[in-house]
Amino acid sequence: MKEKWNRIKADKDYRIHFFTTILLIAAIIMVVLPITVASSMAFYRGDDFSGTVWEEKKSIVELFMASLRYAKGMFFNWQGAYFSMFAWELLNPLLGGGLFQLRLIMVASAVLFAISLCTFVYGIFKQETSSIKHRLLLCLCSFAGVLGFEVWYQIFYWYTGAIGYTLPLSLALMGLGLILLSNKRSIYVLAGILFFCASGGCLAVAAIECYWLLIVTVSKMLKKSACKKDYILFAIAVGGALANSLAPGNFVRHSVIDDSGLHLFRAIIFSFSEVVATAEWLFLDTFFIIFVLIAFFIGVSIGKKQSVNNTYSWIMIGLNFFTPIVTYFPICLGYSSGGGPNRCRFMLTLAFVISAISISFFVGKISAARIQANYKREVVLMLLLLLIIMPIKRDGWKFSSLIPYRTLMKLTEGDIQSYYRGVNEVYDIISKDTNEDVFIFSLPISVDEFMTVDIKEDPDYLINTECANYFGKKTIQYVSDPVYASGDGDIYIRIAPSYFKCDLQYVSIFNNSESQGMETVQVLQSFENNLLIRMPHGDTGTVSVYVFADSSGEEIIEEMEISY
Numbered sequence: 001m002k003e004k005w006n007r008i009k010a011d012k013d014y015r016i017h018f019f020t021t022i023l024l025i026a027a028i029i030m031v032v033l034p035i036t037v038a039s040s041m042a043f044y045r046g047d048d049f050s051g052t053v054w055e056e057k058k059s060i061v062e063l064f065m066a067s068l069r070y071a072k073g074m075f076f077n078w079q080g081a082y083f084s085m086f087a088w089e090l091l092n093p094l095l096g097g098g099l100f101q102l103r104l105i106m107v108a109s110a111v112l113f114a115i116s117l118c119t120f121v122y123g124i125f126k127q128e129t130s131s132i133k134h135r136l137l138l139c140l141c142s143f144a145g146v147l148g149f150e151v152w153y154q155i156f157y158w159y160t161g162a163i164g165y166t167l168p169l170s171l172a173l174m175g176l177g178l179i180l181l182s183n184k185r186s187i188y189v190l191a192g193i194l195f196f197c198a199s200g201g202c203l204a205v206a207a208i209e210c211y212w213l214l215i216v217t218v219s220k221m222l223k224k225s226a227c228k229k230d231y232i233l234f235a236i237a238v239g240g241a242l243a244n245s246l247a248p249g250n251f252v253r254h255s256v257i258d259d260s261g262l263h264l265f266r267a268i269i270f271s272f273s274e275v276v277a278t279a280e281w282l283f284l285d286t287f288f289i290i291f292v293l294i295a296f297f298i299g300v301s302i303g304k305k306q307s308v309n310n311t312y313s314w315i316m317i318g319l320n321f322f323t324p325i326v327t328y329f330p331i332c333l334g335y336s337s338g339g340g341p342n343r344c345r346f347m348l349t350l351a352f353v354i355s356a357i358s359i360s361f362f363v364g365k366i367s368a369a370r371i372q373a374n375y376k377r378e379v380v381l382m383l384l385l386l387l388i389i390m391p392i393k394r395d396g397w398k399f400s401s402l403i404p405y406r407t408l409m410k411l412t413e414g415d416i417q418s419y420y421r422g423v424n425e426v427y428d429i430i431s432k433d434t435n436e437d438v439f440i441f442s443l444p445i446s447v448d449e450f451m452t453v454d455i456k457e458d459p460d461y462l463i464n465t466e467c468a469n470y471f472g473k474k475t476i477q478y479v480s481d482p483v484y485a486s487g488d489g490d491i492y493i494r495i496a497p498s499y500f501k502c503d504l505q506y507v508s509i510f511n512n513s514e515s516q517g518m519e520t521v522q523v524l525q526s527f528e529n530n531l532l533i534r535m536p537h538g539d540t541g542t543v544s545v546y547v548f549a550d551s552s553g554e555e556i557i558e559e560m561e562i563s564y
Contacts, residue, residue, distance in 0.1 A: 017133065024136035031143045032114040034407040038450060039156045041420035042106040044094070044427070045453060046463040047160040049470035063090060080247025083200025084164045091163065094470075099424070102159060109162040109170070113155075116173035117142065123180025124358065127219065128365075129302050138298065138357060141291035145353035146346075148402050149286040153451035154343035161343045168201025169347075172209035176216060179233065188229045192236050199240025203250075203330035204347040206241035211326045213237050215319045222312050245330070254334060263336060268325075270332035274340070275324045278352050285396040288353070290383055295357040297379050299364020300371055308369070313362040320355040320362075327351035407449045415447045423453045430467070436474040437532040439496050443478060457484045459492065459532070475532060483564045489537025491564050495545060496530045502558050504528065506548040513541035524553050540564060 067089035074085040093102035121142045125135045154161035175194035178187050195213070199206045217234050220226035244250075254262065282288040328351070331344045340348075390397040399405060410416045422444025430438050437459075446452040454463050459475035468476040477484075477494070484492045493511075497504055507527035511519040513535060521531070521543075533543060543562045549555040 020133050021136060024133065024140055028114075028118065028136070028140050028143055031140070031147055031404050032110070034404045034411060035147060035156055036107060036110040036114070037411055038407050038416050039106040039110040040103045041416050041450070042102055042157045042159065043099070043420060043423045043451075043453070044102070045158055045160075045451065046466055048094070048158070049466040063095065074249055076248045078249040078253050080244040080250050081164060081168075081201055081203075082244065082247075083197045084168055084202065086200075087167060088160065088163045093159065105159065106157065106162060109166050110156050112170045113166055113173075114143075116170040116177065117146070119177030119181070120173040121177075121354070123177040125361070126181060127223075128361070129298070131302075134298050134302070138295060138361070141294055141357055142354060144402075145282070145288050145291050145357065146350050147404060149282070149288070149396065150345070150349065151403055151407075151449050152342060152346045154341060155346045157451040158343075164202050165205060165343045165347065168198040168205045169208075169350075171195075172198035172201075172205060172212075175233075176209075176212055179230070180216060183227075185229070188233060192233055195233060195237040196240045199237055200244055202343075202347075203241075203245055203334065204327055204344060206237075206244050207330050208323070208327040208347065208351055210234075210237050210241050211323055215316070215323075218319065219312075219316065222309075222315065250334070254336075257335060262333060264333065266336070267329055267333035270338040271325045271328045274328050274332070274338050274348060275352065278324065278345075278348055282349075282352065282356075285394060286401075287387065287390065287397045288356075290386065291353075292356055292360045293379075293383065295360040296364040296367075299361040299366075300368045301364075303365035303368025304371075308365045310366055313366050317359050317362050320358045323355040324348055324351040403449065410447055410449050416450050419444050419447050419450060426453065426455075427471075430471050430473065430476060433473075435530040437494075437530045438468070438471075438473050438476045439479045439494055439530050440476065441479055441498075457492075458486045460486065460490075482562045491535040491537070491539060493533040493535065493543050493562055493564055494530065495533075495543065495560075495562070497527055499560060500527075500545075500547060500558055502547055504547060506551055506553065508546045508548070508553065510544045511541065512544070513539050515539045524548060524551055535564060 067086050070089045071082050071086035075082055079085070091101075091105055093099070093105065097104075118139050121139045122135050125138050129135060155166050156162070171194040175191040175198065178194075179191050195209065198209050213234055217226060217230050220230055328340075328344070328348045331340050331347070332338060387397070391399075395401055407416075426440060426443065429440070440455060443453060443455065455461075455467065455476065455478050456464060457478050457480065458464065459468075459477040464476050468474065477492070479494050479496070482494050482499075484494070486492065495509070504527040506524045508523045508525075509521035509527070509531070511521055511533060513519070515536065516539075521533070527545075527547075535541070541564060543564070545560040545562075546556050547558040549557050
């Protein structure tokens with residue numbers, strides 16, 4: 001350590017190199033850190049409440065076997081993600097670890113993703129440049145491009161999303177990074193295990209893993225460094241992906257989403273359309289172009305210092321071009337449409353960012369021979385001008401629009417922590433509520449940079465029903481008004497004892513509907529529990545509630561009429 005410090009003091013070039021390296025590492029950490037801290041505030045949501053083995057505590061062996069049975073059941077009846085389904089049950093915090101285990105898993109997931117992505121990107125460009133600064137700068141560009149412009153709440157703040165997408169993706173990235181950085185047999189054995197597990201995640205992860213592994217294998221073949229171990233790894237990854245994609249459960253699930261069958265050509269069109277939409281968003285609404293230009297000029301700098309194999313570079317450009325389309329194809333095929341939830345768009349953004357930076361890098365290397373002068377000063381000036389001028393026209397170019405910055409501000413102000421506490425207070429109220437139909441009259445104010453609890457007014461909404469099943473309730477619903485008309489047209493009339501100020505020992509309730517006439521709900525009975533009345537689509541009428549002073553039913557002390 002003393003020798004290194006002496007060298008730092010004596011050697012100006014080494015001093016610049018050392019502190020630049022530290023600065024780049026710090027910048028990468030600052031991109032990742034706010035999201036990682038926010039992930040420690042994760043709470044249960046939606047599918048987190050579903051499952052089979054949380055009903056009773058089990059030993060580790062029983063839990064392991066139960067998780068295998070759960071994965072098997074899902075494989076044949078809902079989806080082929082064998083590893084994610086197994087891990088989902090095995091690590092489920094509802095089995096006993098509770099919120100502490102949930103927060104630990106989510107932080108570990110975010111950290112593992114950061115390490116894996118850095119290992120992968122660093123490994124890619126270690127094959128192309130000997131400069132540590134260049135590799136770290138490209139890592140920074142990748143992190144900022146992936147995490148900088150969108151809140152990936154289903155990836156970093158949702159347990160089910162983390163297990164289904166983030167964990168297998170991290171394993172795939174780690175495996176790819178390891179074989180790019182080392183040729184040891186033990187590393188290849190570990191990578192084989194990681195690839196098999198990753199292939200058992202969502203199909204988008206399996207697709208991007210196999211395609212990136214194909215690019216790595218082709219790269220090694222062109223450099224005459226491919227060996228039998230590389231082909232074995234590729235076979236393991238593809239074999240796991242095929243088992244995942246051909247699982248009977250996938251076809252069961254697809255028939256629920258779209259019973260008209262699989263539409264391959266339409267899925268290709270949707271995939272291409274989504275890639276174009278992502279490109280427009282990143283290049284026009286954000287300053288992602290800055291990262292692409294940095295990658296280009298790093299490529300130029302390297303191309304000027306070493307000979308460039310143009311054939312190899314063009315093949316890498318061509319293969320990387322199709323990465324986003326290949327990644328999103330399984331999603332479009334499965335959903336029979338474009339778009340997709342937050343977790344799916346994360347996969348597309350990741351694929352697009354890495355492929356765009358790689359393509360720009362190789363284009364820079366090819367272009368180096370045609371760029372005679374050294375334009376470093378001009379390039380830096382151009383990038384600074386872009387960062388000064390563009391924010392005037394587009395908000396997405398402002399530094400304050402970066403998600404890590406916004407997340408850090410919300411953490412500093414305590415908004416995310418407050419929301420986390422508020423959601424868990426709601427869950428605590430639900431667990432203690434004696435009503436079968438639980439009415440929630442207020443929810444914490446949501447934070448744009450964080451996940452929302454997303455309990456809706458419709459008691460049949462998926463998240464509501466899964467939450468209700470877990471807490472042993474008939475229904476759970478947010479109530480902003482006594483009457484709610486759902487999307488399918490059903491009308492819900494919600495009446496709670498808290499609506500009234502007087503004693504509710506003698507209460508009569510009548511429902512007078514246009515289609516069914518007068519219905520007596522109760523007469524001079526105690527009203528202690530929430531009442532949910534469901535009426536068919538298009539029906540109209542009134543629900544009348546009368547509170548009487550005594551059992552004679554003569555003196556009305558409070559009344560309410562609800563029209564629907």
